[in-house]
Amino acid sequence: MEPPSVLLWDWDNTLVDAWAGITAAINAAFAAFGLPPWSVEQTKQRARISMRESFPVMFGSDWRRARDIFHRTMTQQHLDHVRVMPGAVDALSAGRSWPQAVVSNKSTRYLHAEIAHLGWADYFGAVVGAGEARADKPDAAPLLLALHRLGAEPSPTVWYLGDTASDMVAARAARVTGVLLGDAAHDGGIEHAAPDMHLPSAETLAAHLRMLASAFSAATVTT
Numbered sequence: 014m015e016p017p018s019v020l021l022w023d024w025d026n027t028l029v030d031a032w033a034g035i036t037a038a039i040n041a042a043f044a045a046f047g048l049p050p051w052s053v054e055q056t057k058q059r060a061r062i063s064m065r066e067s068f069p070v071m072f073g074s075d076w077r078r079a080r081d082i083f084h085r086t087m088t089q090q091h092l093d094h095v096r097v098m099p100g101a102v103d104a105l106s107a108g109r110s111w112p113q114a115v116v117s118n119k120s121t122r123y124l125h126a127e128i129a130h131l132g133w134a135d136y137f138g139a140v141v142g143a144g145e146a147r148a149d150k151p152d153a154a155p156l157l158l159a160l161h162r163l164g165a166e167p168s169p170t171v172w173y174l175g176d177t178a179s180d181m182v183a184a185r186a187a188r189v190t191g192v193l194l195g196d197a198a199h200d201g202g203i204e205h206a207a208p209d210m211h212l213p214s215a216e217t218l219a220a221h222l223r224m225l226a227s228a229f230s231a232a233t234v235t236t
Contacts, residue, residue, distance in 0.1 A: 017222075021115075028098055029098055034092075036052070104222065151186065156183055172190050175192075176193065193211045
């Protein structure tokens, strides 16, 4: 198999588990509007699109007040809830052979704060969060913006690694390879996600990347 040229990463539920913090912030907004709270599992299933698209639907014309409550709660506590997904550090380390970037529908301020909190800034040549591109995922725009910042072009050798069907839709729209990590059980399963490539875990991905890097290095030396 041809090795990748660029690795683009989704953030939540791909590299980190920050759903408890996101759920707490959403529930703070719900409480202010007299709406029932979500469980963490419900947040995973329902928080698929960015705030600028989802909050007007959920909260109506007063959605900016809900947004402000969400951001205030997130700012106060989101770093307390960030947990590294199993195998993520190994996968990022194995990916150092290629340019890497994060493309997420999470606000950029939280992305940068969480990356700094984890000490991961050196892994990424670009970080693109919600609102930076002309549209958010599943549109192709944020992936294309990340590639532009890396000085790269869309290609099947660019991998977008994520955990949802929305991530795979964004990959197809950007004309890059969509790589599903995990079984997408929280989002309708593997068949629903319809990835170009599926790997069951970050640990499997890390081993795969090391194999590709080693094979490519050996081929380069031979030629």
